[in-house]
Amino acid sequence: MLVLQTERLQLRWFGEQDADFIVELLNDPGWIEHIGDRGVRTSDDARAWIASRLVDGYWRQGIGFWAVQRRGSGEPIGLCGLIQRDSLPEVDVGYAFLPRHRGQGHAHEAVMACLNYGREALGLRRILAITTPGNLASQRVLQAAGLRLEDRRTLAGETRETLVYAWQDGAPGALAEAGDEAQIDTLTQRFMGLFDNRGGAIARLPMLPWLCLPETRIVKATEGRPESMDLRAFMTPRAELLGQGRLTEFEEHEVQGRTQIFGHMAERWFSYRKSGMLDGQPHGGTGSKSLHFARTPKGWRICAVIWDDDAAA
Numbered sequence: 029m030l031v032l033q034t035e036r037l038q039l040r041w042f043g044e045q046d047a048d049f050i051v052e053l054l055n056d057p058g059w060i061e062h063i064g065d066r067g068v069r070t071s072d073d074a075r076a077w078i079a080s081r082l083v084d085g086y087w088r089q090g091i092g093f094w095a096v097q098r099r100g101s102g103e104p105i106g107l108c109g110l111i112q113r114d115s116l117p118e119v120d121v122g123y124a125f126l127p128r129h130r131g132q133g134h135a136h137e138a139v140m141a142c143l144n145y146g147r148e149a150l151g152l153r154r155i156l157a158i159t160t161p162g163n164l165a166s167q168r169v170l171q172a173a174g175l176r177l178e179d180r181r182t183l184a185g186e187t188r189e190t191l192v193y194a195w196q197d198g199a200p201g202a203l204a205e206a207g208d209e210a211q212i213d214t215l216t217q218r219f220m221g222l223f224d225n226r227g228g229a230i231a232r233l234p235m236l237p238w239l240c241l242p243e244t245r246i247v248k249a250t251e252g253r254p255e256s257m258d259l260r261a262f263m264t265p266r267a268e269l270l271g272q273g274r275l276t277e278f279e280e281h282e283v284q285g286r287t288q289i290f291g292h293m294a295e296r297w298f299s300y301r302k303s304g305m306l307d308g309q310p311h312g313g314t315g316s317k318s319l320h321f322a323r324t325p326k327g328w329r330i331c332a333v334i335w336d337d338d339a340a341a
Contacts, residue, residue, distance in 0.1 A: 029086075029234045029267045031094050034141045037134065039094040039108060041234065042082045046095055047074035049104045052126065059124055062163045085111065087260055090238030091150070093122060096138050105129040108138035110146055110155070115183040116192075119146065120156035123169070130165070139173045147197050149232055151214065157193040158183070167191070208294065211328045212287050212321060215239055216296050219319065219330065223270060224279045225304075231270040231278075233263055240330040241322060249336040275311070278304030283314070292323040314338045 030040045042050070053059060054068045054077070068077050085092040093109040106125030113120060121142045123135050146152040157175050159166040167177075175193035183190050206214070218232075219239060225231045237259055246262045248255040269275045285298025296319045303312035320332040 029263075030230055030271055031234050032141055032145050032230060033099060034137050036099055037105075037137055037141070038097050038099050038102075039138065039141065040097065041086055042078050042093070042095045042107075044075050044078065046078060046104060047071040049095075050074040050078060053107065053124060056124075056126060058127065062160045062166070063124065086234065087237055088242050090235045090240075091119065096123075096125070096134065105134060106138070108135070108142055110142055110150075113183075115185060116156055116158070118154055118156050119150075119152055120158060121146070121195075122157065135169045136172055139169060143173060143195055149218075149235055150238055151218075153197040155195045157195070158190050159193070161189060161191055167193075208289050208328070209287055212289075212294055212296055215321070215328060215330060216282070216285075216298070216319060219333075220280055220282065220300070223266070225270050225275070226277050226279055231267070233267050233270060236263055241324075244330055245332050247332070247334040249334055254334075274307055276305045278302070278311075294321040294323075294328065295319070296321070 030038060032039050048071060051068060051071060051074045054066050054074070066077065068074050082092055089112060091110040091112065093107045093111060095104050096106045096108050097104045106123065106129060108121070108123035110119050110121055112118075121139055123138055125135055143155060146155050155175075156178075157170050159170065161180070170193045173195070175195045178192050178194045180189050180191055182188070219236075222233045222236055223231055240259060242259075244259055246257045246259070248257075270278065280300050280302035283299045283301055285296060287296045288294065297316070299314065299316050301312070301314050303310075305311060315335055315337040317333065317335040319330055321328045322331045
């Protein structure tokens with residue numbers, strides 16, 4: 029799935045087809061010196077590493093290290109992304125590029141795109157980054173991107189010292205600090221915005237797991253038997269539809285709705301309208317959705333969705 033793009037680059041999910049690239053990247057002397065030896069030596073090793081260390085996180089968290097490729101050619105040149113480590117309290121941005129693609133501003137371009145994505149799409153107000161004291165090139169990238177050295181520490185499970193940098197948004201208040209109704213309003217708006225690809229924009233569907241609990245169920249109500257899906261079953265066909273040119277200029281928005289909060293659970297019911305072009309023909313309609321939320325230590329998260337398109341849609 030394509031996550032975002034810049035003037036020269038595209039960032040997308042890794043897949044099995046990237047095994048040979050991962051072998052090369054993880055065995056680069058710079059990776060081994062500054063990040064560590066992951067023991068990935070063969071294509072089979074790489075496919076297993078991609079599945080367990082990268083793709084699994086996409087489905088569980090909606091973020092992770094993404095493949096960085098050149099626009100146009102699709103040549104992979106590195107990785108960059110946002111991850112939530114057990115050893116850090118907040119999301120951090122990380123990156124690595126093959127030696128022949130360094131020194132061309134790619135790392136700066138990708139890091140800035142990830143910081144903007146974290147702020148605008150995910151609503152993050154603070155993002156960390158880590159590097160080793162000896163990695164001066166990495167430190168220059170972080171400083172140029174607006175991150176500032178915060179402290180030196182030894183992270184859990186490691187023995188060497190790590191430099192921790194931080195980026196702080198000037199906007200007041202993180203989503204988790206907002207009131208309950210404000211959080212639910214924002215989450216609902218972000219859910220509806222996942223499918224928007226007007227003007228050639230990249231639909232933000234890959235971030236859906238960020239808004240949800242991993243066990244979230246999505247149900248399409250029909251006249252016969254309802255269709256119940258997990259996140260993977262819901263996202264995969266819609267990512268293809270929105271990202272491969274069949275469904276364009278698509279958007280959907282609330283018409284009217286209401287929110288009810290009951291302690292640690294909540295519901296947002298609303299009617300909606302959608303429009304776009306499907307296979308070159310006008311496509312649209314109306315319907316109703318119900319989003320169910322559970323309160324978590326990091327704020328409200330979607331735990332179930334059910335929708336019903338009106339018969340004329």
